[in-house]
Amino acid sequence: MDKLRIHGGRPLNGSIAVSGAKNAALPLLAATLLAPGTHTLRNVPDLRDTRTMLKLLQIMGAAWERDGGTVRVDSSRLTGAEAPYDLVKTMRASVLVLGPLLARAGQARVSLPGGCAIGARPIDYHLKGFEALGVVTEMAGGYVEARVQGELRGGTICFDIPSVTATENVLMAAARAKGKTVIQNAAKEPEVGNLIDMLEAMGVRIEGKDSDCLTVTGAAELRPAEISIIPDRIEAGTYLIAAGAAGGSLEVTNCDPSHLTALIEKLRAAGMQIETQADRCTAFCPVNSEGQPCPLRAVNITTMPYPGFPTDLQAQFMALMSRSSGVSIIHETIFENRFMHVAELRRLGAEIAIDGGSAVVTGIPHERLVGAPVMATDLRASASLVVAGLAASGTTEISRIYHLERGYERMAEKLRKVGAAIEQVPED
């Protein structure tokens, strides 16, 4: 197993290109199970999670090949409809094969994901949605066993709160259901929009894209799709935040700034200058009259479903605020346990108090943020430790970086190119 070693305190200058979005690639890969034939997906990031999804597709009988960022999946012949515990325990998003398998094979058996480092994360909304389409579900031996009774037929479902993967799962099942399905209080994340584009390319009619009410008219026959994965807004946001923490001026290319509005507003409020063009953002950190970096202002954030501030950037933003010039309040409203990074950030000297779902971050001068050995606990927590390590003086060593490899393509290499002293070394 490897760890990351960062010698902090160096500004980031130059340009980083963002990869395709993990959280779009996963549902779009799962959607290839819906229609027989060869689907072509471009801009697919090569990550631990996308490899896990490809392994799952292979277990179902699909064949695939990768050529750079292009992945072709041939799902002409499906031989299985089961997602085993061994894979689901490494990636909760495996549950995304449920919808397409029900639509294509009429049944599916998927291991129930357990709790995870950021919260309990049940899948009751997914199951409730399938039931509205005529699916019977039961739990047995740690697995969800789902079966279509008769045929899939359109229905109406209203989620208690918007759920990204539940919206995607129900969209995929509804794609082949007879009649219309209405999803109310649907998630509006851009990754859901990317899936809608793919389903439309397959021959499904969907009204309401980018809104919280989606109407799907299923089609009995679907054709294979050719589609590009949208840029990863969380990866882009992580690098903009890293620039704020380390200083310098950083251009982030191959991204869609319109997906980053909530973050950009907060970075500007903190004192960073952010310039946007159609496919890129450039971040400039504030400097004083002698050209020396100035601390950022403290700003508060509350995580919300899209277009609100994303929970997937909360940990990184907290690392940034740990060296601001004031007190920042961070409310986490999506996941109940997404503060695992706090104890690790404190090891670097950050002053953070937790009160229920809120964290109070008291900014400290940069010389008091000092590198230390820390441990990654989940994907975005790991990214926050990289941000803090880049800002801290001295050496930070981050162990268990397999979490990071789930969602960031070649992160150390990309950061090295813009001036960071970061290397991947074997753990002792």
Ligand code: EPU
């Ligand atoms: N929820 C339920 N029941 C359900 C489904 C969700 O109670 O059946 C609750 C969750 O516990 C949570 C809230 O609804 O409190 C919203 O969670 P959501 O279902 O939207 O999360 P998700 O679909 O499981 C996706 C991303 C996460 C991201 C969240 C929120 C993928 C593969 N995962 O998860 O990404 O944090 O949406 O935006 O799309 C990450 O990339 O690091 C990551 C965790």
